[in-house]
Amino acid sequence: MNQVAGLSWAGIVRLGLVQTSLGAIIVLTTTVINRVMVVELALPAMLPGILVGIHHAVQMSRPRFGHGSDVGGRTTGWIIGGMIVLALGGVAAAAGTVLISSDVFWGVAVSTLAFVAIGLGASAAGTSTLVTLAKHVAPHRKAAAATIVWIMMIAGFAITAGVAGQYLDPFTPMRLVMVTASVSLIAVVVTLLSVFRLEPKRPLTATTPGAVGAQPGSFTRALREVWGEAEAKRFTIFVFVSMLAYSAQDLILEPYAGTVFGMTPGESTSLSGLQHSGVLLGMILVAATTMIRKNASTAVLRRWTIGGCLASALALAAIASGGAFPETWPLAANVFVLGVSNGAFAVAAIASMMSLASSGKAGAEGLRMGLWGASQAIAFALGGFLGTVAIDVSRVFIGDPVVAYGLVFSLEAVMFVAAAVIGMRLRPAKSGYQRPAPSFGEIAMVEVLDAR
Template identity: 55%
Template sequence: MSGKRLGWFGIIRLGLVQTALGAIVVLTTSTLNRVMVVELALPATLPGVLVGLHYAVQVLRPRLGYGSDVGGRRTPWIVGGMLALSLGAATASLAVALMSVQPLLGIALAVLAFTVIGGGVGAAGTSLLVLLAKQVDPERRGPAATIVWMMMIAGFVVTATVAGHLLDPFSLTRLVAVSLGVAAAAFVLALIAVFGIEGRAVPALQESPQSPQPMPPFREAIRQVWGESRARRFAVFVFVSMLAYSGQDLILEPFAGTVFGLTPGESTRLSGVQHAGVFLGMLLVALACGRLARGRLGSLLGWTVGGCIASGAVLLTLAFSAFAAGSWPLRATVFTLGVANGAFAVAAIGAMMSLVNDGRAKREGVRMGLWGAAQAIAFGLGGLLGTLAVDLLRWALAAPTSAYALVFAGEAMLFFLAAGLALRVKGPAAAGRSPARGAGYAPVGGD
């Protein structure tokens, strides 16, 4: 691959891919979800299973990343993934419309569509992060992670707003038309974003000075990556931290309604308060990265560990708040939780981008795919386990307040465990080449 490094404009261009990805994902996981449950009066379990399926398919991320390692270029995988994602979203909207007249056939088509969606997210998302990691200077990785993730959230917001207006007055025909429009616009945006941004590369199946041995089969490649202590430890950290991170998503608003008596509108606004905190937490990491290079504010490791500890501490206070609902400042607590979550999440992504080059050469896609798969599995399990734990504890204790408190406390323990696991990531590199300057958890910018 060419030695061309991305400037801020190039980083923002690649961030548009995340914007496009977020636009399609919010349509399929939020809008179609609501239509199935409300307008079609189908069981809520159905969209839950479909969204879970799209996460389950992402266990293939290491194999998809391996494909980009073999070819030596990430752009074809980003474009192919976005094409699959766009086609999957269009098919999913058709499937929902079909459910109104042929439920079984519509469900079968939706299963196919969400399988394709999961594959598209895995292919595009994995290769995008690898491309960013390889072409962004170490001192810019923290801000780059912030920019890209905030642009993805912007995709959520813009699509939800625009599509919401276009869907009224609602009809299934209008739903299909809007979905097709969003999918087409997102794909075109992604094409524009990646056009000409990546240099030429030498396929890993050929002999080259950087890769003296041909690329091994996938099973051997994933075995080699799992044998790298940093890659393996980071995968475990990603799984545990994202399990804690996602476990709170589906229970925070019901908690606010059940324990604090908030109305649906008030609990929705509370979610907005949390997302505002997430934005602030991300910005704190981005603004600190200029000082990180001079060693003044620690490293990405410090932000990752600190974000996990802070998230755990706030979750413990949230658990305590259940017993003081009448006087507790819930909005301030949830905002603080958002700040801690945002700082942890973007620092972890920045660390992921730094560590992806740390180990055997020509394994970056497999390495990023391994971490992406760990994240996807954790997200799929987190929401399910969080809600299941609340239901079981409410049944066993006959006290919703105690049930929510125990679940929040359990999630706090997971965050504390994740902080310990993140500290274990720092250490000698595993078998393979030595870490590059600025790689891993060293302060951004190197010594």
């Protein structure tokens, strides 16, 4: 098979702009609208929590969208269509929020449909973007590509939150709708410009007749075959366990810092920022390492994935132990190390998805990526919820908050160790920029679902 030059760095950045656009809409629906419902409208916090949960649950559709790109052999249409649905869902979510203030029933009904659309749009656009990367990025660039698109999605969060925040004041319901509509329109336009003539006319991994996932109407059969592949199933379990541990710490770290270490809200928020700085550093380290060692990229990714999981486990165990010494324990440094470990593991795992997607049976990259994306979305949806539930349950039976929090952080550390053990059993994908005939089938899950 002839090797074909993959996406250039400019092409990778263009796909990163799609992720930026996706992040811009997501941040408005998961943070700004959430705040408006709870603060300005004085609604129960449970309502936006349920709506965001719906958005995550709908992402079970990711394998189906991935299969659609497999059947058609192209991803551009799915990216554009998904972004349009996502944009419409964002505007509808803002309109539903405004409507709640005058008619709760219809407002909640519109908001529910809006968050369903948000989940569907994010699934279609996010999955197809990562499928494109997996198909058309050279193996030694995949870790760097994963880092770029992740950082650009986070940039979408940050830029939108900052800019939109300025235009939302002084707050009025109509201003919320106008700002959301403006951001959504810009996101669609940026996406259209980013994907224009970007995807090669002849896919690098041409689908062969009868290949898994290649035939229209064969979704159930294709999914069954992909799930029957030991490596695809093992990686799906790895993604779920590792991302569950990754997300379970999100909603309890700051309360832990305040309750046990006596930090003020400002100090605990700064602690969160320090953690995210560590995540960024960890991602950059992985990207730089794999770019330098081009001939060993898959093996290096595997070591970073396993090492990141184990380092995260050690950092969480240290945080759990530090509660016994609140006055002297270097919690900030500990949290920074946790961030570096999390970032290294996360980006290495995403790059591994992209590599594994091209090492199995032909014609099922999208389906595999969707499968893994769905697993990640479920883990994210459950992680934050189960983490807070575990704290509440622990504190009921354990009076000392230090012990209660320590127990939960320790359980998360155990999950990371379990993920590392599963990762050790994963066989590295063969490096080579071509698609071996029927082999594995997996890329659908990489859509980092985003929507972190």
